[in-house]
Amino acid sequence: EVQLVESGGGLVQPGRSLKLSCAASGFTFSNYGMHWIRQAPTKGLEWVASISPSGGSTYYRDSVKGRFTISRDNAKSTLYLQMDSLRSEDTATYYCATDLTTRFDYWGQGVMVTVSS
Amino acid sequence: DIQMTQSPSLLSASVGDRVTINCKASQNINKYLNWYQQKLGEAPKLLIYNTNNLQTGIPSRFSGSGSGTDYTLTISSLQPEDFGTYFCFQHNSWPTFGAGTKLELK
Numbered sequence: 001e002v003q004l005v006e007s008g009g010g011l012v013q014p015g016r017s018l019k020l021s022c023a024a025s026g027f028t029f030s031n032y033g034m035h036w037i038r039q040a041p042t043k044g045l046e047w048v049a050s051i052s053p054s055g056g057s058t059y060y061r062d063s064v065k066g067r068f069t070i071s072r073d074n075a076k077s078t079l080y081l082q083m084d085s086l087r088s089e090d091t092a093t094y095y096c097a098t099d100l101t102t103r104f105d106y107w108g109q110g111v112m113v114t115v116s117s
Numbered sequence: 118d119i120q121m122t123q124s125p126s127l128l129s130a131s132v133g134d135r136v137t138i139n140c141k142a143s144q145n146i147n148k149y150l151n152w153y154q155q156k157l158g159e160a161p162k163l164l165i166y167n168t169n170n171l172q173t174g175i176p177s178r179f180s181g182s183g184s185g186t187d188y189t190l191t192i193s194s195l196q197p198e199d200f201g202t203y204f205c206f207q208h209n210s211w212p213t214f215g216a217g218t219k220l221e222l223k
Contacts, residue, residue: 045161045204045214061211095160102151102166103208109160 002026004096004108011114012086022079022096022108030054030074033099036081038092039110048094049081063089086115119143123205123215129223134195138218140205142186149209152181152190155217156201164203165190195220 008020022034036048049070050059058070069082079096093110100106120143130136140150148168153161163172165181168188178193192199200222205215 044216045206047212047214101172102163102170103149103212104151104206105163105166105172107160107162 002098002100002106004098004106006094006096006108006111009094009111009113011116013117014087014115016086017082017084018086018113020081020083020094020096020111020113022081024077024079024096024098027098027100029072029077034070034072034079035097035099035104036070036079037095037097037104037107038090038113039095040089040092043092046092051079083113086113088115091115118211119146119207119209119213121205121207121213121215123218125218126216128218128220130195130220131223132195132197136192136195136220138190138203138205138220140183140188140190140215142188142207142209145185146207146209148184149207150181150183150188151206151208152179153204153206154199154201155204161204 003025005023012018031053035050038048039045051070051072055072067085071080091114093112095107095110097104097107122141124139150168152165154164155161164175164179168183169181180191182189200220203218
């Protein structure tokens with residue numbers, strides 16, 4: 001069974017940093033691209049970042065470029081999102097997702113990030 | 118970025134009804150269109166991928182159609198567990214989602 005379990009969320013002040021993790025199981029992690037998607041409270045879904053299976057290619061939405069870094073450790077089957085210079089507009093539930101059959105077919109349960117002073 | 122315009126934003130229906138939700142892309146997305154269901158406090162669940170392919174384990178009352186810029190999700194006979202919010206999603210280029218359709222009990 002495919003499982004994605006996010007952790008690392010919480011309350012953080014504007015300008016500070018936070019690192020999210022996503023532990024994967026039930027599939028060969030190193031064979032698949034991985035993604036972070038977020039959903040602000042009572043809002044829609046927004047793609048944040050993606051990483052290739054090897055980790056050699058990364059992609060970001062414009063609003064997080066230069067502030068967020070997606071990475072992966074294939075030996076640990078874990079995906080990361082390092083978030084620096086956080087802003088109030090980054091407040092959201094963050095989901096990790098993968099592409100076993102199609103883009104974003106399996107999602108984790110999500111982790112809440114609140115940026116507030 | 119490709120904009121996804123989803124309609125209606127709110128849909129009231131009864132158990133047994135046939136319902137349709139529409140999604141219009143700002144340009145041709147070549148059938149790279151997925152549909153998700155989300156219930157309160159849960160992650161989105163994939164229902165349909167690439168316009169008309171039913172995800173494993175999803176009931177056959179869900180179906181999808183469309184091409185070019187216009188796509189539709191149909192639920193043939195609403196069941197109590199189908200109420201929630203539905204999102205369309207295009208992955209023809211940089212991924213973008215529709216704003217969602219909240220399906221509520223009439």
